[in-house]
Amino acid sequence: MSTAVAAPPTRTRSLSGILIAVGIPTFMASLDTLVVSTALPAVRADLNASTPDLQWVLNAYTLPFAAFLLTAAAWGDRLGRRRLFLAGIVLFTAASAACALSTTTWQLNLARAVQGLGGAAVIPLSLTLLSHSVPAKARTSAVGIWGGIYGLGVAIGPLVGGAVVDHLHWHYIFWLNVPIGIVAVVIAAVVLPESRGERHRLDPLGVLLSASGLLLTIWGVVSGPDDGWGSLPVLGKLVAGGLLLVGFVASQAFSRTPMLPLFLFRSRGFSLVNVVTLTFNAGLAAAIFLQTQFFQVAQGYSPLGAGLRSLPWTAMPIVVAPLAGHFGDRIGPRRLIAVGQVLFAVALLLFAVDSRTDIAYSSLVVPEVIAGIGTALTLAPISSLALASVPPPGRGIAAGVNNTIRQAGIAGGVAVAASIFSTFGSYASPQSFVDGEKPGVFVGGLIVVVSALTAFLLPGAKRQQ
Numbered sequence: 001m002s003t004a005v006a007a008p009p010t011r012t013r014s015l016s017g018i019l020i021a022v023g024i025p026t027f028m029a030s031l032d033t034l035v036v037s038t039a040l041p042a043v044r045a046d047l048n049a050s051t052p053d054l055q056w057v058l059n060a061y062t063l064p065f066a067a068f069l070l071t072a073a074a075w076g077d078r079l080g081r082r083r084l085f086l087a088g089i090v091l092f093t094a095a096s097a098a099c100a101l102s103t104t105t106w107q108l109n110l111a112r113a114v115q116g117l118g119g120a121a122v123i124p125l126s127l128t129l130l131s132h133s134v135p136a137k138a139r140t141s142a143v144g145i146w147g148g149i150y151g152l153g154v155a156i157g158p159l160v161g162g163a164v165v166d167h168l169h170w171h172y173i174f175w176l177n178v179p180i181g182i183v184a185v186v187i188a189a190v191v192l193p194e195s196r197g198e199r200h201r202l203d204p205l206g207v208l209l210s211a212s213g214l215l216l217t218i219w220g221v222v223s224g225p226d227d228g229w230g231s232l233p234v235l236g237k238l239v240a241g242g243l244l245l246v247g248f249v250a251s252q253a254f255s256r257t258p259m260l261p262l263f264l265f266r267s268r269g270f271s272l273v274n275v276v277t278l279t280f281n282a283g284l285a286a287a288i289f290l291q292t293q294f295f296q297v298a299q300g301y302s303p304l305g306a307g308l309r310s311l312p313w314t315a316m317p318i319v320v321a322p323l324a325g326h327f328g329d330r331i332g333p334r335r336l337i338a339v340g341q342v343l344f345a346v347a348l349l350l351f352a353v354d355s356r357t358d359i360a361y362s363s364l365v366v367p368e369v370i371a372g373i374g375t376a377l378t379l380a381p382i383s384s385l386a387l388a389s390v391p392p393p394g395r396g397i398a399a400g401v402n403n404t405i406r407q408a409g410i411a412g413g414v415a416v417a418a419s420i421f422s423t424f425g426s427y428a429s430p431q432s433f434v435d436g437e438k439p440g441v442f443v444g445g446l447i448v449v450v451s452a453l454t455a456f457l458l459p460g461a462k463r464q465q
Contacts, residue, residue, distance in 0.1 A: 018133045019142065021191040022126040023149040024184040025089050028177055029119050030153030031160065032061075032096075037292040038161035038307055039170040043108070044427070046170065051427070052222050053105045055418040058289065059222075060109035062411040063214055064116035065123075071207050071259060072121040073128070073397055081125050081132070082194045086185055088121025093181025100174035124403045131387060131395055132195050143384050158292060158314055162307030206259040209248035214408060217241030221415040224423075264398055269389035269459045276337060276458070277382055277402055278409040279451035280344070284375065285413030286444030287348050290421060290437045298357050298430045298437065312365050316372025317379060333381035333388075334458040340377030341452035347371035348445030355438045357430045385458070417444060 040054050047053070076084040095118055098111035127146065134142045164172045220237030227234050252258040265271045295306035347370040354363060386402040387395045417440040425436020 015134060015142070017187075017191040018130060019145055019149075021184075021188045022130045023146065024180065024187060025085075025092075025122045026126045026146065027149050027153040028089075028180045028184060029092070029122055030149075031157050032115070032153075032173075032177065035157045035161035035164075035173045035176075036061075037288055038158040038303055038310075039165050039173055040289075041293055041296045042165045042170045042303060043105075047103075047105050047108070049105050051418055051422050053109075055222060055289070055414050056109050057105070057112060058285075058414050059218055059411050060112040061116040061119070062407045062414070063211075063218060064113050065119045065407045068117055068120040068207070068211070071203075073124055073399070074203070074257075074259060076121070076125050076128070077196055077397075080194050080196055081129055082188065082192045084121050085125040085129060085192070086188055088118045088125065089181055089185050089188065090118070091115075092118030092122055093178055093185075094118075096174045096177035096181065100171045100178075102171075124399050127383060127387075127399045127403075128395070129192055129195065131399070133193060143380055143387070146380075146383070156314075158307035158310040159304075160307070162302065162304035165303040167304075203252075203255055203257055203259040205251055206248060206255065209244050209251060210259070213241050213244030213248055214411065215241070216244065218411050218415045221412070221419050224419050260401060260404075261397060264390055264401060267389045269385060270398065272454055272458050273337075273382060273385045273389060274402060274405045275454045276341070276378075276451050277386070277405050278412075279447050279454065280341060280378055280382070281406050281409030282413035282416070283344070283348060283444040283446075283448035283451065285410040286417035286447065287351065287371075287441050289414045289417045290440045290444075291351060293433070294355070294437055297427060297433045298355075300430070309361055309364075310368070313368035313372040313375075316369065317376040320373055320376030333385040334455065336377045336381045337385070337458065338452065338455040340374045340381075341448060341455045342374070343370050344374030344378070345445055345448040345452050347374060348441055348448055352438055352442035352445055355434055355441065357434055413444065413447070416447075417441075 036057060040057065043049055043057060044054055049057075072084060072088070092115055095111050095114035099108055099115065102108035102111055127143070130142055130146055160176070161170075161173050164170070164176070216237045218241075220234050220241060223234050223237065229235075248260075249262075252260045252262055265274075292306065292310060295301045295309050296303060301309065347367045350367040350370075351364070354367070383399075383402065386398055390398045420440040420443055421436035423436070424439050425434070426432045
């Protein structure tokens with residue numbers, strides 16, 4: 001009798017410890033996203049940064065992140081997932097200190113790139129380690145909690161970033177990662193069990209083609225407004241980037257050990273969920289890049305004031321994402337994702353239509369809440385569906401593929417939003433900012449409309465696997 005009573009608490013403590021061990025680094029990485037976005041006006045003023053400089057503050061992180069996610073997953077399978085997870089946390093923490101010490105945009109962007117390399121090991125391996133460490137019946141709820149942790153970092157990012165910039169300096173938003181990273185390394189080393197996957201050979205050609213293709217394509221989009229969309233340098237970058245990405249896909253079809261196993265896309269569910277992942281994150285990143293600056297540049301609020309006014313949007317995942325994970329099996333991930341994307345598209349289009357310098361904050365609360373609910377309904381089900389759409393042996397690489405596509409969408413969305421902004425507006429005045437922000441957010445909304453339409457094509461729960 002006593003043994004039967006004592007067993008459940010032991011399992012609970014184990015599951016809680018695992019969630020803490022993977023959750024703290026996930027929180028650290030997600031916190032960094034909107035902390036940096038909220039601080040962009042301060043970075044622009046302090047470092048005399050241009051619009052392309054500002055988008056590289058974000059993309060210098062997301063491009064290495066996207067390029068090396070799959071390689072990190074493969075190295076984790078070979079060298080040990082916990083070992084590489086710990087190495088990623090250490091690298092991310094050290095790079096955060098380098099970001100904090102930066103005095104020029106090139107120093108900041110270089111440190112951000114190293115941060116991206118560390119993040120490439122942290123985020124996908126956190127989900128893989130979680131999926132591997134919890135029982136199958138608890139996996140959906142655990143992933144939902146993971147999504148809530150991720151959402152918490154996103155939610156308080158603008159608030160923390162605004163408070164730090166207001167009362168200290170934008171450098172300190174990176175110093176925050178140092179103590180968090182140290183604690184994360186200790187807990188993960190003690191709690192997480194080591195695990196490995198199939199030992200595949202690495203694919204250096206795939207890494208080279210995918211990384212250079214993404215870099216040239218994003219660089220071409222970034223350069224478009226300044227150099228001219230029809231100019232030879234811009235067209236050359238776009239064409240070369242596209243050809244390299246096509247070459248990457250072709251190389252994966254013939255490689256014995258591909259970093260992007262094309263057989264995964266034989267699953268209709270996996271293919272479609274990654275289309276949704278790409279378009280959702282592109283629209284989300286486009287809106288975040290511009291909307292987080294709107295309150296400061298167009299309406300004159302302090303960074304802390306801007307962070308507080310973003311909470312109706314960013315705080316929703318704290319509550320809704322865990323609920324979406326918990327009820328995902330009953331309701332079905334397709335319904336959750338489709339409803340979430342419809343709500344999010346409506347919110348972004350409302351932002352674009354109503355955007356003006358003198359709009360009352362009360363008029364933005366409802367669209368922000370709708371955007372937050374739509375975002376939260378999508379985050380956890382996308383991760384769960386990506387993992388559920390492939391057999392268990394392929395879930396590690398499936399998580400890496402899904403996260404790679406997520407980061408590619410973020411990088412592309414920021415580049416598109418910044419290019420549209422630079423074409424139609426500037427930072428010269430509040431009105432000129434709105435002139436660029438309005439079409440940028442509108443295009444982000446249209447991208448999410450594509451995501452919503454795709455979500456309705458996702459297979460139902462019974463057809464998974």
